[in-house]
Structures are given as C-alpha cells and as structure tokens.
Amino acid sequence: MSPSRRAVCIGAAAVLTLAATSVPLVFGTQEDAALAAYRSGRYDEAIRALQEKIGSGQDVPHDHRHLFRALFEVGRYMEAEEIARGFIEEYPESSDLHNSLGEVLWTKGHLDEAETAFQEASNRRAVDWLTAELNLGIAAFDRGRRTEAMQRFDRFIEFYNNGEATTSSDLTAVGIACQYLGISDSALYQDALKAFDEAVAADPNDLRPRILAGNLFLEKYDSGNAATELGAVLQLNPYHPQALLSMGRRMRFDGDENAIAMAESALEINPNLVGARVFLSRQLLSAERFDDAIEEIKPALETNPVSLEALPILAAANYLRGDTIGFEEIRDQIFSLNASYADFYNTLAELLVENRMYTQAVNFAREATMIDRESWRAHGILGINQLRIGDVKGGRSSLEISFAGDPYNVWTKNTLDLLDTFPDYVESSTRRFDLMIEAPESGLLSLYLGGLAEEAYQYFADRYEYEPPIPIRIEVYASHEDFSVRTVGLAGLGALGVSFGPVIALDSPSARPIGEFNWGSTLWHEIAHTFTLGITNFRVPRWVSEGLSVYEEHRARPSWGDDVSASFLIAHLRGNLLPVSRITEGFVRPAYPEQILHSYFQASLVFELIDRDYGFGAILGLLDGYKNGLSTTESFKTIIGSSPDVFDETFNTYVEELFSKQLTALRPILDEEANSDSRTSKPPEYLRKIAEENPGDFRAQLSYGAFLLDDERLDEAVPYLEAAKRLFPEYAEIDSPYWHLAMIAKKNGDTHRATEELSTLTAINQKNYLANTELSTLYEELGNLAAAAEALDRALYIYPFEIPIHQKLAGLYENMGSHSLAIRERKAVVSLAPVDMAEALYLLAKSEFAAGDQLAAKRSIIRSLEIAPGYPAAQELLLAIIGSGRNP
Amino acid sequence: MELSEVQGPSMRHVTLLVVTVLAFLFAGRVGVVEAQTTYSHLVVIVGAAGDDVYQEVFHNWAIELIDAATNKLNLSPAQITYLGEHPDLAPQRIAARSNRENIEQTIARLAIETSPNDQIFFVLIGHGTGAGEQSRFNIPGRDITALEYDGMLNLFATQEIGFVNTASASGDFVNVLSGLNRVIVTATRDGRQNNQTIFPRFFVQAFAQDVADLDKDERISLLEAYNYASREVKRFYEDDGRMLTETSQLEDNGDGEGSYEPLTSKTDGTLARRMFLGSLMNTSDTATTPQADDSNLRALYIEQRELREQIEQLKLIKDTMESELYAKELETLLIALAFKDREIRARGGG
Numbered sequence A: 001m002s003p004s005r006r007a008v009c010i011g012a013a014a015v016l017t018l019a020a021t022s023v024p025l026v027f028g029t030q031e032d033a034a035l036a037a038y039r040s041g042r043y044d045e046a047i048r049a050l051q052e053k054i055g056s057g058q059d060v061p062h063d064h065r066h067l068f069r070a071l072f073e074v075g076r077y078m079e080a081e082e083i084a085r086g087f088i089e090e091y092p093e094s095s096d097l098h099n100s101l102g103e104v105l106w107t108k109g110h111l112d113e114a115e116t117a118f119q120e121a122s123n124r125r126a127v128d129w130l131t132a133e134l135n136l137g138i139a140a141f142d143r144g145r146r147t148e149a150m151q152r153f154d155r156f157i158e159f160y161n162n163g164e165a166t167t168s169s170d171l172t173a174v175g176i177a178c179q180y181l182g183i184s185d186s187a188l189y190q191d192a193l194k195a196f197d198e199a200v201a202a203d204p205n206d207l208r209p210r211i212l213a214g215n216l217f218l219e220k221y222d223s224g225n226a227a228t229e230l231g232a233v234l235q236l237n238p239y240h241p242q243a244l245l246s247m248g249r250r251m252r253f254d255g256d257e258n259a260i261a262m263a264e265s266a267l268e269i270n271p272n273l274v275g276a277r278v279f280l281s282r283q284l285l286s287a288e289r290f291d292d293a294i295e296e297i298k299p300a301l302e303t304n305p306v307s308l309e310a311l312p313i314l315a316a317a318n319y320l321r322g323d324t325i326g327f328e329e330i331r332d333q334i335f336s337l338n339a340s341y342a343d344f345y346n347t348l349a350e351l352l353v354e355n356r357m358y359t360q361a362v363n364f365a366r367e368a369t370m371i372d373r374e375s376w377r378a379h380g381i382l383g384i385n386q387l388r389i390g391d392v393k394g395g396r397s398s399l400e401i402s403f404a405g406d407p408y409n410v411w412t413k414n415t416l417d418l419l420d421t422f423p424d425y426v427e428s429s430t431r432r433f434d435l436m437i438e439a440p441e442s443g444l445l446s447l448y449l450g451g452l453a454e455e456a457y458q459y460f461a462d463r464y465e466y467e468p469p470i471p472i473r474i475e476v477y478a479s480h481e482d483f484s485v486r487t488v489g490l491a492g493l494g495a496l497g498v499s500f501g502p503v504i505a506l507d508s509p510s511a512r513p514i515g516e517f518n519w520g521s522t523l524w525h526e527i528a529h530t531f532t533l534g535i536t537n538f539r540v541p542r543w544v545s546e547g548l549s550v551y552e553e554h555r556a557r558p559s560w561g562d563d564v565s566a567s568f569l570i571a572h573l574r575g576n577l578l579p580v581s582r583i584t585e586g587f588v589r590p591a592y593p594e595q596i597l598h599s600y601f602q603a604s605l606v607f608e609l610i611d612r613d614y615g616f617g618a619i620l621g622l623l624d625g626y627k628n629g630l631s632t633t634e635s636f637k638t639i640i641g642s643s644p645d646v647f648d649e650t651f652n653t654y655v656e657e658l659f660s661k662q663l664t665a666l667r668p669i670l671d672e673e674a675n676s677d678s679r680t681s682k683p684p685e686y687l688r689k690i691a692e693e694n695p696g697d698f699r700a701q702l703s704y705g706a707f708l709l710d711d712e713r714l715d716e717a718v719p720y721l722e723a724a725k726r727l728f729p730e731y732a733e734i735d736s737p738y739w740h741l742a743m744i745a746k747k748n749g750d751t752h753r754a755t756e757e758l759s760t761l762t763a764i765n766q767k768n769y770l771a772n773t774e775l776s777t778l779y780e781e782l783g784n785l786a787a788a789a790e791a792l793d794r795a796l797y798i799y800p801f802e803i804p805i806h807q808k809l810a811g812l813y814e815n816m817g818s819h820s821l822a823i824r825e826r827k828a829v830v831s832l833a834p835v836d837m838a839e840a841l842y843l844l845a846k847s848e849f850a851a852g853d854q855l856a857a858k859r860s861i862i863r864s865l866e867i868a869p870g871y872p873a874a875q876e877l878l879l880a881i882i883g884s885g886r887n888p
Numbered sequence B: 001m002e003l004s005e006v007q008g009p010s011m012r013h014v015t016l017l018v019v020t021v022l023a024f025l026f027a028g029r030v031g032v033v034e035a036q037t038t039y040s041h042l043v044v045i046v047g048a049a050g051d052d053v054y055q056e057v058f059h060n061w062a063i064e065l066i067d068a069a070t071n072k073l074n075l076s077p078a079q080i081t082y083l084g085e086h087p088d089l090a091p092q093r094i095a096a097r098s099n100r101e102n103i104e105q106t107i108a109r110l111a112i113e114t115s116p117n118d119q120i121f122f123v124l125i126g127h128g129t130g131a132g133e134q135s136r137f138n139i140p141g142r143d144i145t146a147l148e149y150d151g152m153l154n155l156f157a158t159q160e161i162g163f164v165n166t167a168s169a170s171g172d173f174v175n176v177l178s179g180l181n182r183v184i185v186t187a188t189r190d191g192r193q194n195n196q197t198i199f200p201r202f203f204v205q206a207f208a209q210d211v212a213d214l215d216k217d218e219r220i221s222l223l224e225a226y227n228y229a230s231r232e233v234k235r236f237y238e239d240d241g242r243m244l245t246e247t248s249q250l251e252d253n254g255d256g257e258g259s260y261e262p263l264t265s266k267t268d269g270t271l272a273r274r275m276f277l278g279s280l281m282n283t284s285d286t287a288t289t290p291q292a293d294d295s296n297l298r299a300l301y302i303e304q305r306e307l308r309e310q311i312e313q314l315k316l317i318k319d320t321m322e323s324e325l326y327a328k329e330l331e332t333l334l335i336a337l338a339f340k341d342r343e344i345r346a347r348g349g350g
Helices: A013-020 A033-039 A043-055 A061-073 A077-090 A098-107 A111-123 A129-142 A146-161 A168-181 A187-202 A208-219 A223-236 A241-253 A259-269 A274-286 A290-303 A311-321 A324-337 A342-354 A358-371 A376-388 A392-405 A410-420 A439-464 A480-488 A519-535 A542-556 A566-574 A580-588 A595-614 A616-627 A632-639 A644-658 A660-674 A684-693 A698-710 A714-727 A737-747 A751-764 A769-781 A785-796 A803-816 A819-831 A837-850 A854-867 A872-882 B016-026 B052-072 B100-113 B146-153 B173-177 B199-208 B222-239 B295-316 B323-346
Strands: A425-429 A433-438 A472-477 A497-499 A503-507 B040-046 B080-084 B119-125 B160-165 B182-186 B249-251
Touching: A033 A043, A033 A061, A043 A061, A061 A077, A061 A098, A077 A098, A098 A111, A098 A129, A111 A129, A129 A146, A129 A168, A146 A168, A168 A187, A168 A208, A187 A208, A208 A223, A208 A241, A223 A241, A241 A259, A241 A274, A259 A274, A274 A290, A274 A311, A274 A342, A290 A311, A311 A324, A311 A342, A324 A342, A342 A358, A342 A376, A358 A376, A376 A392, A376 A410, A392 A410, A410 A480, A425 A439, A433 A439, A439 A472, A439 A519, A439 A542, A439 A616, A439 A819, A472 A480, A472 A519, A480 A503, A497 A519, A503 A519, A519 A542, A519 A616, A542 A580, A542 A595, A542 A616, A566 A595, A566 A660, A580 A595, A580 A644, A595 A616, A595 A644, A616 A632, A632 A644, A644 A660, A660 A698, A660 A714, A684 A698, A698 A714, A698 A737, A714 A737, A737 A751, A737 A769, A751 A769, A751 A785, A769 A785, A769 A803, A785 A803, A803 A819, A803 A837, A819 A837, A837 A854, A837 A872, A854 A872, A854 B323, A872 B323, B040 B052, B040 B100, B052 B080, B052 B119, B052 B199, B080 B100, B100 B146, B119 B199, B146 B160, B146 B173, B160 B173, B173 B182, B182 B222, B199 B222, B295 B323
Parallel strands: A433 A472, A472 A503, B040 B080, B040 B119, B119 B160, B160 B182
Antiparallel strands: A425 A433, A497 A503, B182 B249
C-alpha cells in the first residue's frame, strides 16, 4: 500500500480486499486457552486464566498485555490500570504496558497522565510505540492542539513508507492516522481502509481494524459494508462490546428496531462503555425523554468526567430541557478542554434537528464552521438545515463546501444531486406560500394546492391565534425518492410529507399508487405542524404535534384523517398502546410495525379528549407551556391539573367508552388467536355456524358475509354485512360492508341505498377513489348535482390526474352555475395536456366567458383557434366574445 | 378593439413587418386562386402474415381502413387498391395477391393514371425485416427492398406520396425513401425494432374513428393520423406495463432524418399536414377548397384558404416574433377567418 493522496471510491477496491480476508478464522492449536477465551469473547474465563498464570509466576509480558486488554474491553478500568501500573513497577526496564496505561488513563479522563504514559511508551520504543505515537496525536487533536496533531498524523505516512509499520497494531495506527488526515484530504479515507485491510491480513485475530473499518463505512453512510465488517467481527467474538455498539449504530442507521437492544448488550459486557451510554442517551433525547437521557449519560461521565463524547449529550439535554445555565456550564467546560471542538456544536445541532429545532440547529452548525472551517460535518449539517428552513441558496453553498471536503458523504451528495434538478421545477406564489412543483405537474397541482394551503393558513391562524412567518415554502415531489432525499438525505423514508416549519415537502399524488394517500389531508396535516412548531418556538413534543395534526385533519373534512382501525383497537385490547407520557417512542422507536400509525391515531384521540373535557383553550395552554419550556408533565399538571400518568387512566377510560361496542365485537379475535383457531381455512359451514352463534363477533359476520358474496348469494349476504357494519361502523376498508352493500343495492336498482352506503364509506375512508367516483355517478343519476360534485372533488384530493374526472366535474359545476370552480376544472383539463387540446381550451374559454371574464376567455379561445383555426364552435365563441359589447 | 371594427375581417392592423414576412413566404403562391381538382388514392398492401392469427388481424386492419376511406372519406372504389396475401379471403375487396409483380404493376399503373397533383397513399401492413437499403417488407414470394420501393416511387414525378410502412423493422425506410413530395412514415425507429407492431391498429383508427381531428377542420391529415397513432402506441405500452418496442417516425422534408414528434421538432410535418385522404382534394397547401357552383361561395373559399395559409405561415415564424405582436396578428387573422367561415356557412358551404 502506498498511502498517497489518491482519491478512490471508498466503497470499491478496499471493500473487495477486506472481504477477501473476512473468512471466519480458526485459532491455531498452539494458542493458549486464555487467549482463545479472550478472542472469542469469554472474557471472565480469559481473565481468570491469565490471572492464574500471572499468579503462578509462569507469565510472560504479553500475558499482562492480554489481561490488561481483557479487563479493558469489559470496562474493568481500575483493575486494568492496576495491572499496567503493577507491571511497570515490577519491570521498570520494560517498555511494555506504558501505552496501555495511557489508554486506560485516557479513558478515565486523566488526560495529562495519559499523555505522559504515551510519551514514555514512544520514548522507550515499546512494541506498540506507533500506537503510542498515534495516541499522542489523538490526544493533541482532542485537546485542541490541531497543528501538532496533524503533524503527528502526517508522520504515519513516513512510518508506513519506511516499513516501520509491520504489525496489525501498527497498521491499524496508520489507518487511524489516515482517517484523521482525511479531514483535510478525503482521498486518505481510502488509504485508511487499505491500512485496516493490511492490519487484518497481518493478524486475522485482531478484530480492532475490522471494527474501525466498519465504523468508517458507517461514518460515510455505507451501511451495507459496515454490516459486513461488523458481522464478521461478531462471528469471531459475539461479545465484543465495541463491535456490538458499532452494530447497534449501524442498525439504528438502518431503522432496525433492535438497535437499542444491541447497544444495551454491549453495556452488559462493558457497563462503563462511554460510547454505548452516549448512543442510548441520544436515543432518549430523540424520544424527548430529556431527564432519562441525563440519567443515562451520568455513568459515562462518572467513568470519564471530561469525555468529549458524553459532555455534548448532557449539554444538549440541558438545552432541550430549557436549562440555559446548565447548558452554558457544560459548553464552557468543553471549550476549556478543546477550544476548537466543533463536534460539540455538530452533535448539539444534530440532536436539535431530531427535536425539530431546525433554525437553532442552523445557528449551532454555523458556530461549528466558524470554530473549525474543516469540519465538513458542520458544513453538511448547516447546508441540510438551511434547506429545511428555506434558504436554498445558502444550503447549496454549504453543501458544496462539505462535499468538496468529504465527497463520501452520501447524504450531501444525494441532496446536491436533488438540488441540481430544481430547475425542472416551477415556482409560483400565493399570498402566503411559495410553491415548488415539478414542471409537468405544476399547472394542475397549483390549482388546488395554493387554495387549500391558504384556507389552512387562515383556519389555523384564527384557531391558534398565531401566524407563522410567511412565505411558507411547499415543495412537491413526483418522485418519492426525491422527497425522501429532501427530507432525510437518503432514499427509503416511509412518510408522505414533512414540515420543517417554514418549509413543507410532500409526495405528489403521482408519487404513489392511487388510493395510497390523500394528498389534501397530508398537506393540511403538515401545515398544522408548521403552526404547532411555530407557536411553541419548535419546543412542541413530537407526539403533541402529530396528534394535533391528525386531530385537525379530522376537523377539516369529514373524511380526512385516519379513523379508528381494527388493528388499533386490537392493540388496545392487547395492551400494546403506549401510555400518553411515552407516545413519542411510538414514532421514533416503534416496538412493532403498526405502532407508528397507532401512535398517530392515539395522539389525536388525546386531543379529542382534551378538547371535549377542557376545551380548545386547554390545548392552546399546553402549547404555551411548551413554548415556555415546560415539560409534558409540567404542562399537563398546569393546564389539566393531572400528570400524564394520571391522565393515562382517563384516556384509557375514554377509549373504552368511545369504542365500547367495537372493542366487544373485536375481542373474539384475541380469543381465536389464543386458541390458534384461524378461521381462514375453515369450510363455509363452519363460517356460517360461527357467524350465527356469535352475532356480536365482527369478523365472524364479515367473513361469512364475504363468503356469501363470493358465492354470489348477494341477498343472503346482506344481513351478515349489516351486522358487521353495526358492530364496527368505522370499518371502511376495501372489504368493508359499506362497499359490498352499496354494490348489492346498485345491482338491485336501489340507487338511494347505494348512495347512502357509499356516502358513509367516503365520509370515513379518505383514500377510496373508486367509492367517490362511483358515488358521484349515483348522485348524478339521482339528480343531486351538488353531491355528485362533492364526491368528485373529494376524489381529486386522492388522485387528480384523470382528465375525465375533471371534465365531468367541470360539467357539474357549469350546470350548478359555479363558474369559478368550473373554470378551475377546465384549467385542470388543459394542464393535463389532453389529446384534444383545442376542445379543452374552447371549453375553458366558454366557462370563462360564462363567468364574465372576457379577457381570459379571449385568451383561451385564441389558444384554441391557434391549434384549430377552423374549429366552428370556437370561431363562434370568439366572435361572441369580441362582439359581446365589452372590450376584453 | 372597438365593436365597430369587428364587423368584418380587416387586415389594416397587420404591421409592416408581418406583411413583409408573409409576403416573402407567399411569394409565387398568393396569386394561385384557381383551384385544381385532384384526387387522393389509397393502396393498401398486406404482406405475408406467417400465421392465421396475424393474417386475420392484418386483413381486418386493412378492411377497416378501406371502409373508412369509402364510407367516411368518400373515396370511390376506383381510388382504392387492396393487395393481400390471400385474395380468396375477400375476393370482392382484394384486388390481387400482394406479390412483387402485382405491387410493381399497381405502382406503375398509378404513375400513369393519376394526375400530376394527385396524392397517393401507400399503407403497408405486415412484418418487416432487414436494415438500411436492404430493409424489407415481407410479402408472398420475393420481398421488395426499401431501395427497390424508392426506385418505384420515382415514377411519380409530381404527385405527393404518403408512404406508411407500419411493419416491424420498418425504420430504415425513412432514410432510403426520403425525397421531394414524399411523406415517409414508419412504425419503428430502425431495423432493430423487429417485434410485431401495434402502430397500424391506431393508424387505421385515426381514420376510422372520430379521434384524431385535433385541428377541428373535419378532416384527418396524414400528420394528425401519425400523431394520434404515435401517441396511442405509447399509451398502449404504458397501460400494459411493457417497455416500448416500437418508436414511430415521420419524415417529409427530404433530409432523410425522421422525427418522432413532428409537432415538436418543427423540422418535419409541413407536407404531412396538408395531405388528406379524401375523395376530392385541392393540391394547394393547407386548404381544401371544395368546388362550388356559386361563384361567390367559391371566392369565399379562396379567401378562406388564403387566411388559413396566412395563419399557418404566421405560426411558423412565431418563435422569431415578439409575443405581443404575434398574439395581435394571430387574433386579427383568426377573427377574419371566423367571419369568413361564418359567411361560408351562411351560404350553405361547410
């Protein structure tokens, strides 16, 4: 290897060479039992064996080193220190264990002593003197002596080129040095990986270089290769605390719900592992459990009171709790340790982002860039969050700086790639909103989106007595992957929309299959966030903001917002719903896949209950409390007069009362599961028997009704479907009784009945496109044009890209004399580039003329005739327009 | 614009610039006011199908097109020639077997029988193979190559030719057949697109159904038929969730380069826009000028045609003009045309 400053893709060649040595290793028979135990993670056994060997006087220096390493890895730092000191005292001429002593002292925060020990190891040219040299570099770096640190790291290239780095430890030290040098020259990251690769080759039993390679991959957002490296380590030693922690981080990156358990397993082996405490504490901060986060980080600071990893977490917790003095104390302590420690602000900014405080994150990230202009992480955080608060130009500029310094950051690269597509979007404005929509969809979506957004703003401004700063930027992405990159920098986000406060990003209705979501209610939901974030100065807990957004969806339109689902009620019956005080965990750390959706609905019910019992003023009071730094417990006590724990009981009672009938009708499902009595494979006769014997069992009624439908025994199915509907009226999924009963009624010629069923269905289910279009047709048959139009209008917020729907709706509005809406629909047709554009423009002109807008009508009819100059109807309309007595 | 000014067409507001440009564009044409009677002719050639299913499908498309030509477009049987693989399939309708000899004879006959200003449409339905000059439309017996078709079409010195090869691997016909007074349409981009095409289905539909008249002049130009078919092919593949395996093209400016979307490319489409499959046609550029006994009506038709032509010419120079000026001139011409058409309708014209 030649650690030259070449720029090579980090994930290519190096991965291949590492993979080539990733075959599980077998210890040679000559290895002693203690070492074998240590290497396979049987730490207690290894420690005992080594202690016995040393006690028997048959020891050699490397027994002491191994004992030290085993004690160190499991966090028995005092004992490890004693071993090192004891050896040095016993063998004063030996160069061994000075570096080890330095490492344990460093881990415990005795920085000066540690540096002295490293220097001693280096001076004595110990076997691990290169590691000691590296540690001196790291110490200088972490203590703010940046120039000295980089000079020390630079020397590792010479060490390598001179052939002085020969052992696995030496080569690992070279790799780490290259990683630090990578700050100034990203090509060195590649060399770092190569050095780790060579270290593995030098000693396949040395797991450290593999863990470091895994960490480096993860740092560069390459989760796949990180998983490969760390997985190989854990195959050899399933109890390696650092590997377990790194794997936990990797799992967290991938959204794996077991990430925390993995990190906790690291702590079981090494309860003093500072990094694991930091990881867990961060998760608690993300879940808005600030006090718990402080409790989690305390043991880390007891281990190392000056840990630059742990102190920023405590500072962030204090900040998020509104403890300004506590925050400033920690901040000052950190900068007294290292005046150029930009990662303090970086960590703080990241944690604020996880708590949706984007503007504050921008401010702190900017501070980081000022402290350390080579903190590419800081430029990246700054850029991403500038974009989130609407500063596109500034965001791009910051990201370009970040990318120039660290081109391996996938998040930065993806976001810059996305920004490159922005010229393909059309920007337009309403009074309070700037809209950015991809060009092919802009004409259509802006017809609806702007109006709806304005309606929402006015509604929320009146209701919350607050007006967020304008303009609010709404970006609509036809590609879900683009939306995902805009939101989290990577593909794969499951959400439909996101509000950063001043900026809202949404999936376009074209980004997902018809019926997967209602983009109107999604927009309403996100604008509600903008208000609740703004009114609390971004201090609103996630569950409160989500709950209010869903609650407001329900209030906006009868069908909007998800209604209670069978799975929610079953989760309630199983006791799986989180207590109110911990709902946020359901969003950020769901214990089961549906828990996120359950948490949304549960949170909305909390506010329904508060509104019912205490009035909307209480909700405003809660928000005001958050703004003033109160916690949920404090806010609840102040406004509602009870703690969240007490409120939990009230809430449970509320759910039991509200859904008493439905819960009873669903309870048999639990009994069935307990008896493993799946009904799906049962014969029809069994279904019939169960349905007749259990008239209060929702699923029994629905299942037998569905069977009869499949058997085309429609009239026989009706009573069972009716029963199912009665038992669980909110059930409006695709197989709901409403749909089937409507189709049966339609087939029987009972249009009134069919409209009733579909009308109820569409008032519950906000995503059923077909039910709305079908309902519209039925209403039209009944001559109820207004209701027919309403149904089609609802359909547009599910999927607005079908020309015939707009044409039909335009006709309905024209017949109703609703000129402005008719014009909107005619414009929608034109925006969808119909085959017969001349006719579409003619019909638009006709609508505009009927509405008295001669100027627009003339403009449209001229466009029509430009395409079809001899179009008789259009010609007559043109002549009518210019001869109408007005002067358009 | 005041109300009093819109009682009739007025060209007074046309600016000097536009007058100059249009005068340039119309040089040598505006004086042609006497319409010359001319006819369009349709030759449908169905090639070797390979199996019974394709044989039926190809034949049905041919019949649908011919029925549309006779029933909707009023072509007389004498103006239509159907050469098919199996004449016994419909002896009353298929004139002869679609082999080399009969194709050669048909083309030679039309070269003699048609008037200098006639428009002749060749529509080939079937399978194709090969590439470049050796591209072939598969017929019973020895195939005819694109190069050989080019030689045959050279017999038409002045007539306008619409050559529509809807077969697979037809794309290279464009380059080989490209020439003056010719519109070449192919169903594919080149010889490598050799899957069976769906293009003919929609091309026929354009004439048989009321779906393609986008300029509302109650006629289907070859350009409109092409655009309709091209668009529907794409929709067909999209709806079917399949990758597009045929990319149609049209060439009519003689440069040998086809356009996939002539409306967008603006390099092709001018000749195709004025080729219509109909019983009685006028060869002058964009307008059909039905013959009328009423001399006043005939004069109106001529004025109508001139206005339409001016509109088309104005549209051609749109990109070179200030948008406001363009809009103003367009409006003036459209109003004039609207009045003219109204007058024609009032006199019983159409």
